[in-house]
Amino acid sequence: xxxxxxxxxxxxALALATVVTAxxxxxxxxxxxxxxxxxxxxxxxxxxxxxxxxxxxxAEAERGIAAARGGVDARNEVRLGAVTxxxxxxxATRVTARNTAGSAKSFAVxxxxxxxxxxxxxxxxxxVGNVAPRATGQGTAxxxxxxxxxxxxxVGTTLRY
Numbered sequence: 001x002x003x004x005x006x007x008x009x010x011x012x013a014l015a016l017a018t019v020v021t022a023x024x025x026x027x028x029x030x031x032x033x034x035x036x037x038x039x040x041x042x043x044x045x046x047x048x049x050x051x052x053x054x055x056x057x058x059a060e061a062e063r064g065i066a067a068a069r070g071g072v073d074a075r076n077e078v079r080l081g082a083v084t085x086x087x088x089x090x091x092a093t094r095v096t097a098r099n100t101a102g103s104a105k106s107f108a109v110x111x112x113x114x115x116x117x118x119x120x121x122x123x124x125x126x127x128v129g130n131v132a133p134r135a136t137g138q139g140t141a142x143x144x145x146x147x148x149x150x151x152x153x154x155v156g157t158t159l160r161y
Contacts, residue, residue, distance in 0.1 A: 071108065071159030078109050080141075080153045089146030091122060093153040095139045099131040101160070106130055110156030111141035121147050123156065 074097070081094030097107040106129040113122040124141040131137035141153070 071161035073158065074107060074160035075155055075158045077160065078107065078155050078158050080111065080155060083113070083151045083153045085147060085151065089148060091124075091143035091147050091151045091153070093141050095126050095128060095141050096136050097128045097131055097138075097158075097160075098136045099133060099160070102133050104130050104132055105160050107137070108157075108159045108161070109139075109141065110158065112154045112156045113143050113147065114152050114154060116150050116152065121145070121151065 077098045077100060079096045079098075081096070083091050083093045085091055091113045093111060093113075095109050095111065097109065099105045099107075106127065109126050109128065111124045111126065112120055113124070114120055122143040122145050124143050126139040126141040128137040128139040
C-alpha cells in the first residue's frame, strides 16, 4: 500500500462499511443491489486501500452505498469547510450539499481525510437528508480515529437520491 498507512486504510474501509450500512438517515432505501459505477468505485477503492484481508469491509461499503438506489453522482454539488481537530484528535468538517433537482433529495457524502501529501488517514460518511429543491443542506463529517498534524478533507463518493 504505497503511501498509505495500514491503520488509516483499514480504518477507512471499516468506517465506510460501518457508517454507510448503519442506515443513519430516514428514507434511505434498503436495497443491497449495485447501483453502477459510482458504488462500485467506492467499494473497489476501499477494498484496494485496505488490502485483500479487508475485502469483506469493502463489500459491506458497496452494499451500503448501493442502498441509495437510483442515486446519481453529486460530487460537484458538495462543498467542505475547514478541517478541525477536536479534543479527542478526531477530524471534523462541515459538509454543504446543494440540491439542483426539482424535488427534495438526500445526499450520502464520503469525506476523505488526508495528510498534506494526500495520504488517506481516515474516512467519514455523512448523510444530509431531505434537502429542498434548489436549496442547500448541511451536516458535519466526523472522523473515526485520532489524527495529528495538518489534516485536509476531500469529497469522495457522493450520491444524491
